[in-house]
Amino acid sequence: MINVGIMGATGYAGEQLAWILNNHSKVNIKFLNSHNYADMNYDEIYKNYYGFLDEVCVSTEEAFNRLNLIHVLFIALPHGKSFEITKKALELGVKVIDLGADFRLDSEDVYKNWYGIKHEYSSALKDSVYGLCELNRECIKKTNILANPGCYPTASILALAPLLKHKLIDSKNIIIDAKSGVSGAGRAAKIDSLFAECNESIKAYGIGSHRHTPEIEQELSKVFGEDIMISFTPHLVPMNRGILATCYSNLIDNLSTEELMNIYREFYKDEYFVKIVNESPETRWVRGSNLCHIGIKVDERTNRVIVVSAIDNLVKGAAGQAVQNMNIMFDLKETTGLEFLSMGL
Amino acid sequence: MINVGIMGATGYAGEQLAWILNNHSKVNIKFLNSHNYADMNYDEIYKNYYGFLDEVCVSTEEAFNRLNLIHVLFIALPHGKSFEITKKALELGVKVIDLGADFRLDSEDVYKNWYGIKHEYSSALKDSVYGLCELNRECIKKTNILANPGCYPTASILALAPLLKHKLIDSKNIIIDAKSGVSGAGRAAKIDSLFAECNESIKAYGIGSHRHTPEIEQELSKVFGEDIMISFTPHLVPMNRGILATCYSNLIDNLSTEELMNIYREFYKDEYFVKIVNESPETRWVRGSNLCHIGIKVDERTNRVIVVSAIDNLVKGAAGQAVQNMNIMFDLKETTGLEFLSMGL
Amino acid sequence: MINVGIMGATGYAGEQLAWILNNHSKVNIKFLNSHNYADMNYDEIYKNYYGFLDEVCVSTEEAFNRLNLIHVLFIALPHGKSFEITKKALELGVKVIDLGADFRLDSEDVYKNWYGIKHEYSSALKDSVYGLCELNRECIKKTNILANPGCYPTASILALAPLLKHKLIDSKNIIIDAKSGVSGAGRAAKIDSLFAECNESIKAYGIGSHRHTPEIEQELSKVFGEDIMISFTPHLVPMNRGILATCYSNLIDNLSTEELMNIYREFYKDEYFVKIVNESPETRWVRGSNLCHIGIKVDERTNRVIVVSAIDNLVKGAAGQAVQNMNIMFDLKETTGLEFLSMGL
């Protein structure tokens, strides 16, 4: 059995992590940490666990004390909060899976530019592996420090990787128009996230400046073999869960929808969690699952290809992929504990 | 392994049933029937199964042919559509679990009064058992024909049974004000169920005339030992899933909230799926699970007790309870395949 | 022209008030006050006004200074915040319309019991008039201090008044099961009001203890002529606007639905804003309007009558009724500025 601890277990990603790990046949949860809810019963905060999970949230101080009980630490904290505990964990031989952004960017300068703070554990950056399982599986197996991808990057990179790998598109004109449910804004008490402010409305935000941009560019550049710049625009949609990424690019040659679908099917042929679907993906079909649905359509009139990917932002976009990474890192069957499908509605 | 067939597998309850049975460790699905989608792939209709469930929907005629392959037939059809196939199944020694209303009412006259059609298999009524597992477990074990309770009755009866069993309330003044998500209206193409007609609105419907009324009265009367009449008012709420039943009654003696909670906890002490919660239940905490959360509050000023129960209408209110009944009927552990919790959001 | 000021103009009720008064042909808005947004442009907070309302929010201190510019002060502040400015306004001869709870209850003891704080301007209570326009029009005409009814009380009292006025029901068994959209919780940054906490769920809250209870009882007792106690249970529904109140009571005599509808039609025959509808009311039909729809149904089996009323909590339940009261107090046509209907969707 793998012993785990979760930092930030009362945020939305943390809760989803607790849900998955609680069902995982090879895992013991050793502690659930919460800054705001230390010493409260977890099932008083998330009452879906009422009668099923008898755990008291531990403070951050206490979490440090318990690092010696675990094999792997999941961190679901805001960026800038992972440095110290990651260092301590690694020193103790505890593997780290960080769901936040602190170890995703290879360059501490890029980190500083986009996140506005100094990276305080930059020596770990060379060892950390970007945990997009379908692309980096071999490196994931060997690392002790895993940077779990952001939700938007997961959807975007899975959508575009086959096109770039095969150099089928003009790398100068890639546009990602992404849409997310409100859980992506986290469980912070902000007026902008109130029901009556989000419901019955849609907006773009962070146009040209969202922090997931350099992460997408870094990883797509690796796939492509050259530096790539993209335009990325996230939107907020009145639903709890889900990300849809609509990706636009110009085909270099004439390729039909069918030809491209075959290329995608081949690219992901061994992947359990990525499905190339015939019709346009809908987030509901992957909601509550670790799946990514991808649809491809060539617009012959403009010789542009539109790839649409759908994930659940809290599962494949956060906690599910984190557990998928854990499974790889600990040499378990990759799908262990992740075989649940969407209920459909 | 238990071999099963599902009639009406493309309705919402049918789909939930497929979802649960597909994960059930002791079940093989032998066929999925659909009147409207015969010969279509199931995963083209419900794309959450894309790549995971390779089944073609069979016509009703074909379902009849396959009855000899199965041990139990689940029927998720509109009322009035179960008579013939139930008869045939029972003759072949196949057990029947009907999620519809055709075998819930003991009296064919009551059936005719409320459903407006003649019961065409009334000889089966004396054998059919009302499958509210927590109350009728012993009878369920022995029956071949199980009438799975309606969604509103499940929530209502679980909420009120302890009060009536212990004769703590005035049986003349029981009011059930219930609220349901829109999936309760089914997957029929009706203007009243369109997104833009349901969203951002709430309404009562079927006031004093909803067909679940006689079912609630019949079962509560059995618990109480005398005939009971109640007022039942359902409401439509803009959400996909969930039922909340707010039940009002007048206490005969002075009892505190705490005393009543203890009575409820004792009443349901051996029940895995019924939880007496400290705060007011919310449907989100049971959504996607087979649980029923019950909250109790005495209004001392009026000596009235308000009991609120929350279920997922498609799980404990339909498919989950149907599987719970199957587990009982086939002497499996009652919770098999039903241990999933709500994801919380 | 009537010169007005609004305290608390950036809350949801305050904003609705600004919207209505901005369109009102006989009103000049002299100031919009906001504690949290003092010195900000109003149209930066509520961008629906972008380009149409060029006003800077004034601080509370500045609002005091401007009392001499106005004929009437609207107060849309939390309870306990209205005492001082009301006193000052009345001294200056400015009429006050308080949308909060501070002047609704006749007894300062009842106020203290339910609101948990001492009333600091109790000498005004004898002069304040409860502004449910349809019932108290004559008193409203003459008062300088108007307590605008709560949202739940407006829906509840309008639903039950005809039954109690005519003594048609057992006054001991009145139950009000009410449902509200989330804007009723106000524009405060609370986790409980976040989109992802409210969406796809329904719950009851404040069972037996909601502060609107004594207000409903006080006014219904006046209508009935004797003290009445009711049970009142509010629920939170995932929609922005709307209140539905489902009211249960036992008929003393046998009366048909049709007879009762005629009694209601007669009772409200001169009322522009109250409509007795044939089918069950839906909040969408009154959303964004000052109307109240009332439906009546006798459950002959139990001789109980169920009356359902629907209002928009921010209009007839707050700002719209406040303007209706202003119209009455200033001898304008009562419907001035309030003739807008719901857009339907």
Add this chain to the structure above:
Amino acid sequence: MINVGIMGATGYAGEQLAWILNNHSKVNIKFLNSHNYADMNYDEIYKNYYGFLDEVCVSTEEAFNRLNLIHVLFIALPHGKSFEITKKALELGVKVIDLGADFRLDSEDVYKNWYGIKHEYSSALKDSVYGLCELNRECIKKTNILANPGCYPTASILALAPLLKHKLIDSKNIIIDAKSGVSGAGRAAKIDSLFAECNESIKAYGIGSHRHTPEIEQELSKVFGEDIMISFTPHLVPMNRGILATCYSNLIDNLSTEELMNIYREFYKDEYFVKIVNESPETRWVRGSNLCHIGIKVDERTNRVIVVSAIDNLVKGAAGQAVQNMNIMFDLKETTGLEFLSMGL
């Protein structure tokens, strides 16, 4: 007074039209036509009018008979249904404002290609004017046959016209990613439009093949002076109303956000209904109004400009713009009956 008739008054656009015209100070509604609800009271279908609009829907045959009573006919029917009545109306000297697609495309061949049916009144195409008021005002004044723009085209063209007029962008790389509320799918009883199928999900549809594409291209080409092809992808969002169009293009020169905002402000400086906003538009701020909010952002890293526009699909995207066109055609003040703002929530 202008006498008007409405064909298709019970669809969502038709109902919005009835709402606006009912409040319009210079209009008499002479008939409301409905194919499906002929002879029913309008306020039984749309109960927001209960007690306020006493009209019986007339059949199509009867509508023909009443053409001689009116000055202008609004047609809110599906495409292909406007030919005959338009011809008849024009022959009688009745002006026509068609909210459908039948007279928007200049070429009957393009019409046939995209709509799949033969145009049966192609002789009228040379006279019909595309009624995007802000761009075609002078032609609108003089026409008898007005093609009211589609909802997506209205948002898209208003967003892109200034860039193309000033030739600031590469016309080969224009991408429009648009999002619409569900009312855009109309009031047809289709499973895809059911609450439980749309709620809590987002999807793209009609990728590369949506019928609004040629309309957008035709009008943008006129603005630009050369033929333009664009990629247009609509999405379905779980909300009733609203369209957000996120438009991407590559700047030819380096221009700052501020410079472009000034160009837009100048371009629309005389327009009442178009507002250039400082922050990213949200559909809620224009919901229920005839306004279009436009936000502009230059992504300096890629020298791309992202323009986001927000409208209410039923108002500026349909009925509101139709009335704006009527006002222009009848030489009324253009804003008459259209000055209502969004309520904000």
